[in-house]
Amino acid sequence: MTRGFMFIFAASLLIMHLDCCSASFIGICYGRNADDLPTPDKVAQLVQLQQIKYVRIYDSNIQVLKAFANSGVELMIGISNLDLLPFSQFQSNVDTWLRNSILPYYPATKITYITVGAEVTESPNSVSSLVVPAMNNVLTALKKAGLHKKIKVSSTHSLGVLSRSFPPSAGAFNSSHAHFLKPLLEFLAENQSPFMIDIYPYYAYRDSSNKVSLDYALFESSSEVIDPNTGLLYMNIFDAQIDAVYYALMTLNFTTIKVMVTETGWPSKGSPKETAATPDNAQTYNTNLIRHTINNTGTPAKPDQELDIYIFSLFNENRKPGLESERNWGLFYPNQTSVYNLDFTGRGTADTTTEVNNGTRTNGTITWCIASSTASQIDMQNAIDWACGSSGNVDCTAIQPSQPCFEPDNLISHASYAFNSYYQQNGASDVACSFGGTAVIVDKDPSMFITTLH
Numbered sequence: 430m431t432r433g434f435m436f437i438f439a440a441s442l443l444i445m446h447l448d449c450c451s452a453s454f455i456g457i458c459y460g461r462n463a464d465d466l467p468t469p470d471k472v473a474q475l476v477q478l479q480q481i482k483y484v485r486i487y488d489s490n491i492q493v494l495k496a497f498a499n500s501g502v503e504l505m506i507g508i509s510n511l512d513l514l515p516f517s518q519f520q521s522n523v524d525t526w527l528r529n530s531i532l533p534y535y536p537a538t539k540i541t542y543i544t545v546g547a548e549v550t551e552s553p554n555s556v557s558s559l560v561v562p563a564m565n566n567v568l569t570a571l572k573k574a575g576l577h578k579k580i581k582v583s584s585t586h587s588l589g590v591l592s593r594s595f596p597p598s599a600g601a602f603n604s605s606h607a608h609f610l611k612p613l614l615e616f617l618a619e620n621q622s623p624f625m626i627d628i629y630p631y632y633a634y635r636d637s638s639n640k641v642s643l644d645y646a647l648f649e650s651s652s653e654v655i656d657p658n659t660g661l662l663y664m665n666i667f668d669a670q671i672d673a674v675y676y677a678l679m680t681l682n683f684t685t686i687k688v689m690v691t692e693t694g695w696p697s698k699g700s701p702k703e704t705a706a707t708p709d710n711a712q713t714y715n716t717n718l719i720r721h722t723i724n725n726t727g728t729p730a731k732p733d734q735e736l737d738i739y740i741f742s743l744f745n746e747n748r749k750p751g752l753e754s755e756r757n758w759g760l761f762y763p764n765q766t767s768v769y770n771l772d773f774t775g776r777g778t779a780d781t782t783t784e785v786n787n788g789t790r791t792n793g794t795i796t797w798c799i800a801s802s803t804a805s806q807i808d809m810q811n812a813i814d815w816a817c818g819s820s821g822n823v824d825c826t827a828i829q830p831s832q833p834c835f836e837p838d839n840l841i842s843h844a845s846y847a848f849n850s851y852y853q854q855n856g857a858s859d860v861a862c863s864f865g866g867t868a869v870i871v872d873k874d875p876s877m878f879i880t881t882l883h
């Protein structure tokens with residue numbers, strides 16, 4: 430077997446593994462607080478190319494819902510804090526919203542979660558008392574439509590919902606939130622919905638860099654932090670914060686509620702004082718986060734427990750107020766080029782990466798990017814459309830009918846032509862050959878088996 434084939438083989442095994450066996454998933458937050466983002470249709474294409482299967486949005490924008498129709502992507506949609514008042518006041522408001530804004534697009538657009546309010550404890554107006562009544566109305570509306578088993582209802586929280594997060598075993602909810610938290614937790618337990626938390630090791634480091642080391646925040650630490658009460662060893666702050674939430678839940682006897690991370694990430698740029706906001710650190714954090722999640726190790730207090738996460742965020746958002754870092758959490762610039770390389774599929778965790786890296790420009794070896802034999806036709810066609818469209822900018826004239834590279838006339842040959850052209854035009858970097866997992870890099874001249882590579 431050639432290396433190329435071995436790689437395809439290994440990659441397909443790994444992809445199978447990701448699809449069928451790994452319980453934890455990785456999604457992305459698609460915030461739209463910007464005036465320069467691509468249209469939702471383009472975004473849906475980009476998301477599929479990156480092989481991203483889970484997307485969180487913050488509202489129920491109709492253009493966005495339409496764009497993800499038949500994409501296979503599962504959406505978490507949101508009800509904003511501003512809408513909590515009407516949603517909590519009258520059942521009919523929620524029924525109307527569901528009927529007019531959601532049901533017309535469902536199930537072509539897959540929706541699996543509705544978040545009712547976001548980080549309400551951070552909200553200046555005290556909207557927290559509206560959350561549970563609004564959640565109940567949403568659940569009732571879903572029940573009437575027969576969808577309460579398919580769409581889960583919850584609400585997101587910042588870590589500020591805890592009064593204590595260190596050591597993890599001392600994790601406790603701030604008792605001043607008890608009035609709304611207790612009924613909220615009862616709701617979650619009763620409906621098997623997750624407790625949703627936004628976790629930001631970046632802030633923990635930025636705001637107390639004398640206590641938290643950068644390595645510990647970036648999953649790079651070689652030493653452990655010991656929880657003196659339990660003896661558990663923590664290698665990173667992410668796990669410590671998640672466990673603090675688990676202990677807070679356990680203290681109130683909510684032992685069945687699972688935790689879900691609805692935002693986490695690292696900014697690539699910040700104000701002069703935010704020295705840790707760099708592309709390198711952002712890449713390190715998110716790469717390690719993806720590996721950690723896919724590995725399914727769980728946390729020290731909850732080993733092997735699945736933990737789904739959403740990375741914040743898809744794009745840099747130029748309208749966000751606050752420090753410079755606020756506008757630089759994106760994996761992509763609005764023009765859809767990536768801010769730094771990040772392999773969303775986590776394939777970089779496998780030995781295959783070393784294999785591929787060694788085969789490339791590092792050593793002047795020539796490499797090609799071709800369509801993977803395991804890719805589905807629809808994914809491949811989407812990827813060709815992207816590469817040959819305004820995003821990829823490849824000149825695909827040669828694979829048009831009667832042009833020199835039209836024959837052999839099949840999808841895999843045309844895809845390989847488009848992928849390889851894009852790859853060579855973009856510096857033959859690994860990320861230029863991702864195409865949502867439909868492409869692979871090979872170091873044997875593939876024209877032996879794909880004759881359209883000229």
Ligand SMILES: *[C@@H]1O[C@H](CO)[C@@H](O)[C@H](O)[C@H]1NC(C)=O
Pocket residue numbers: 591592593603604605606
């Ligand atoms: C608990 O929440 C109250 C109200 O938001 C806040 O004033 C207080 O500082 C919080 N306590 C802790 C320990 O975070």
Ligand SMILES: *[C@@H]1O[C@H](CO)[C@@H](O)[C@H](O)[C@H]1NC(C)=O
Pocket residue numbers: 680681682
């Ligand atoms: C949790 O359950 C235990 C045992 O059933 C009980 O003793 C304790 O009071 C409960 N704690 C809370 C906060 O309800």
Ligand SMILES: *[C@@H]1O[C@H](CO)[C@@H](O)[C@H](O)[C@H]1NC(C)=O
Pocket residue numbers: 720721724726
């Ligand atoms: C993956 O899991 C193994 C054992 O379950 C553990 O030793 C290893 O550190 C984990 N790797 C990451 C990146 O979490």
Ligand SMILES: *[C@@H]1O[C@H](CO)[C@@H](O)[C@H](O)[C@H]1NC(C)=O
Pocket residue numbers: 762763764765766
């Ligand atoms: C995309 O935008 C970024 C940031 O503005 C810029 O640095 C980069 O050159 C742009 N890339 C393309 C292909 O336009």
Ligand SMILES: *[C@@H]1O[C@H](CO)[C@@H](O)[C@H](O)[C@H]1NC(C)=O
Pocket residue numbers: 783784787
């Ligand atoms: C890749 O390169 C590294 C360092 O140059 C080397 O140690 C490793 O054996 C190489 N792997 C393969 C598969 O060639």
Ligand SMILES: *[C@@H]1O[C@H](CO)[C@@H](O)[C@H](O)[C@H]1NC(C)=O
Pocket residue numbers: 791792
């Ligand atoms: C490139 O690879 C060859 C063998 O494959 C090795 O002898 C040579 O030292 C490598 N060059 C660099 C710059 O790594």
